[in-house]
Amino acid sequence: MKTINFVASIVAALGAAINQASANENVEDIFKNNCASCHGAQLQGAMAGSLLDTQWITDGSDKALANAIKNGLLDRGMPAFGHALTEQTIRTLVVYIRETSYNADTAKLKTPTLNKQFKTNRHNVNTQEVLSTKGIIWALDFLPDGSLIYTLRQGELWHVDDKGNRTHIKNTPKVWHRGQGGMLDVLPDPDYQKNGWIYLSYSKKTGKDKAGRDIGITAIVRGKIKNGKWTEQQTLFEAPKHTHKNRGWHFGSRFTIDGEYLYFTNGDEGHQDDAQDLTTQNGKVHRIYKDGRIPKDNPFYNKKDSLKTIWTYGNRNPQGLVKHPKTNQIWSTEHGPRGGDELNLISKGVNYGWPKTTFGMNYDGSPITPHTDLPGMQLPVHQWTPSIAVAGMNFYTGSQFKHWQGDLFVGSLAKKQLHRIRFKGNQVIEDEIILKGLGRIRDVVTAPSGELFITVNDRNSNTSKIVALSAQK
Ligand code: HEC
Incomplete structure (x- = not known):
């Protein structure tokens, strides 16, 4: 593709009257x-x-x-x-x-100019616009032939070939484009070359609540692209009917694949106490087989009334999920409320605490809980206060950035930042803001060329860009 090839080259009053705080005071x-x-x-x-x-x-x-x-x-x-x-x-x-x-x-950090070089702690970096489009790009990934696929939240899947030609893939499932919902994550099967499967998540309208308001769910499907069309679709996950109550929030819905298993997130759908309730899909990371069957060794498979697909719980709204390229550990980023965005190492059956524990508070500055830590609940490996609004992420595995090998790159919506996280074992030892201000960064992926591709979105103009970061020699 023209664009991608191009990029390749690219105190005192001690007795001070103390005010008694009322419960609602912010x-x-x-x-x-x-x-x-x-x-x-x-x-x-x-x-x-x-x-x-x-x-x-x-x-x-x-x-x-x-x-x-x-x-x-x-x-x-x-x-x-x-x-x-x-x-x-x-x-x-x-x-x-x-x-x-x-x-x-x-506030002191400068916004880099597109197509100009800027400095970071370990590399000088070039940015290059790959493409620009109307709408919000929610996810992007590469197919084995080097071509790109991305979703637009309004309900579209796009393919960009190696010459830069864009194709709108027809016949994709009809999405419920409301609030934070729409066409969400996309991921090709690691064995794509053999089986052609592409995994899609989206919000689906499924009916009305007692008050007559539209409600929906996070749906997970897979299908294939043939001649510019979405075909052979299989439904992999839809929560049981009695649990449907999402009115447009916290769909979660990132996924990652490890061997035969497909892991995906379902946010708390705005019903925070659901995250501690094993009878609902909300506020969980789930594990199924790639074809939708449910593994019998899932932690709550045999627990009465629990959803068999649940892998972890107490998760607020995880919108980043990735497998470590060497250790195969599953990592997730999770949106906190006001403060307390989390980076979690996802392990079988673990309770990540939401809403009983959090490093954050309510958006209006009122308390949620005094607890950041309670017995039986897992602390995050890393947390951001204030919230940066953590989104998609990727471990860098390319050849271009020699000093970034194995580092985790995390996008941020509200703070418009790209973070580089370095680990020593499972501990975070560096958290560097690589860039700030270009726009809301929702997804990050390592390109076959070794560049780091990010999606940048300007909410006010409803436009998105895909931007490539390359190493300056
Ligand atoms: C009467 C004056 C006074 C008032 C009122 C006051 N502080 Fe302080 N605070 C101080 C002084 C003096 C120190 C000691 C360190 C310094 O000079 O900053 C201090 C220290 C602190 C520290 C520890 C900082 C450190 O260096 O580890 C925190 C946190 C703090 N105050 C928060 C608050 C908060 C929150 C409030 C309101 C609920 C508050 N203070 C009200 C005078 C005050």
Whole structure:
């Protein structure tokens, strides 16, 4: 394809009146009424020190900051708020400090110019536009012949051949394009050359609730592309009818394949308590065979009333799912509420805690829970507060970026960032923002050429680009 080939070359008032916080009060008001007189309205520091600069008297951990707020640092002039504020409100203050500090810090990052070189810690990088289209590209991937396939959320599947010719694939399933729903993930079978299977996820309208409002589900199918048409479709997963209640949110729906198994995510559909309920598909990672059969060794296969497809639970809305190229571990990124986006290592039968544990708070700044950690629930390997809105991701396995080998690249919607994550074993030792500001990054994939392809979307103009990152020699 023309484009892809082209790219290849391409404090004081110690007795300060402490305001009793009411349950609905949001964190901004609590801070303004209790803290701003000493720490400054923007947390920038006044009589007391700045809460933005990450220069801490305590050890700076979430626990230490919460403890300082609860018990005070009396010899330093920090009053104790433990009798006035609940544990969970104190938790929201910690989230708020993290959020404000991060935002002040990242506001300084420059947006790279397309088609110009920019620097990162380990590589100088070129960006090159591959293609531009109306609509929101939700997912992209490569077929073995080097050609590209991508989905448009409005309900379309596209193929781009090696000469850059684009084909709209006809006869794909009719999607329910509402809220966060539409045509979602696409993934070719690892044995595509032999079997031609392509896996698709989409939101499907299935009826009306008691109030007469449209409801739907996340549907998983596979099919083949023949002569520009979607054919031989097989339905692999549709949740049982009595569970249908999604009104347009948290469909999840990324997938990844490991051997004969197809893993896919189903968000909590906006019903957060469902994530702890094994009788619903919501807030789970599921495992089925590639042909839709259910493996008998799934963790809740024999548990009465549980959905047999469930592999893990307590997941809010995972929209990144990928298999590690060497260890075959399954990793997922999951959207937190306000704060607490997660990177999780997905293991059989594990409870990831949502909504009983989270590093975040409600969007209006009210608390969800004081707990980031509880017995029997798994902590994330890594978390982002504030939320960057984590989306698609990919382990870099190409030949071009010698110093990025095996690193995980994670796209972000709200913060418009691309993160490079380096692991030592299962621990994150680096989290670098590679680029910021080009647009909402929903998917990332390593191209056969060794370039890193990302999808960049501008919500206001309803347009998307596929952008290639190449190594500057
Ligand atoms: C009467 C003034 C005063 C008020 C009111 C106050 N602080 Fe402080 N705070 C201090 C002082 C003084 C320190 C010690 C360090 C410094 O000077 O920054 C401190 C330290 C802290 C620390 C520990 C920082 C570190 O370096 O480890 C946190 C967190 C904190 N305050 C949060 C809050 C929050 C949240 C509120 C409101 C609920 C609040 N403070 C209200 C004066 C105040």
